[in-house]
Amino acid sequence: MTERYRPNTTVAWVIESPEGFLFVEENIHGNMQFNQPAGHIEAGETLIEAAKRELHEETSLQLEPEGLVGIYQFPNQSGKVVYLRFCFYAKLAESPALLPIDPAIHACHWLSRDDIAKRSLRSQFVLTCTDDYIAGKRFSLDLLHCQLH
Numbered sequence: 001m002t003e004r005y006r007p008n009t010t011v012a013w014v015i016e017s018p019e020g021f022l023f024v025e026e027n028i029h030g031n032m033q034f035n036q037p038a039g040h041i042e043a044g045e046t047l048i049e050a051a052k053r054e055l056h057e058e059t060s061l062q063l064e065p066e067g068l069v070g071i072y073q074f075p076n077q078s079g080k081v082v083y084l085r086f087c088f089y090a091k092l093a094e095s096p097a098l099l100p101i102d103p104a105i106h107a108c109h110w111l112s113r114d115d116i117a118k119r120s121l122r123s124q125f126v127l128t129c130t131d132d133y134i135a136g137k138r139f140s141l142d143l144l145h146c147q148l149h
Contacts, residue, residue, distance in 0.1 A: 007073065007084040011051040012038035014069050014087060014133040015061075017095040019110035021130055024058050026105050028122060034109075035122035036087070036129065037061075046146040051088050059108050060099040063090050068139040069132050072125050087129045089138065
């Protein structure tokens with residue numbers, strides 16, 4: 001019998017403002033890396049609740065997602081852990097001040113797509129999600145059906 005497949009389910013954001021895309025700089029095992037605001041779902045949370053919580057913890061922003069950019073399945077660098085990532089998006093008319101609440105977040109940045117590509121990224125899918133957003137990939141939140149509460 002094969003082992004049951006259990007990917008780590010995560011949420012992430014592509015947030016665009018006039019100054020660029022929102023990225024967080026975080027310390028991962030002693031290395032500073034860039035990522036979209038993102039994280040794991042906690043027990044009892046819907047995907048949208050998890051996305052809103054992670055965004056607030058990492059940037060102090062409180063937003064409602066406008067929709068999904070995509071759903072991504074990929075392994076970590078060792079190949080031993082697989083992630084299932086739900087990437088949400090929002091577009092802002094202004095670039096608000098950002099203040100990380102989570103101590104693991106070193107700083108928040110507004111970056112152009114070219115600047116993003118030059119950074120040490122947490123995963124290749126950070127750039128893939130951004131490129132999908134730039135390419136106009138958008139999906140309705142109606143795709144998600146949650147009955148936890």
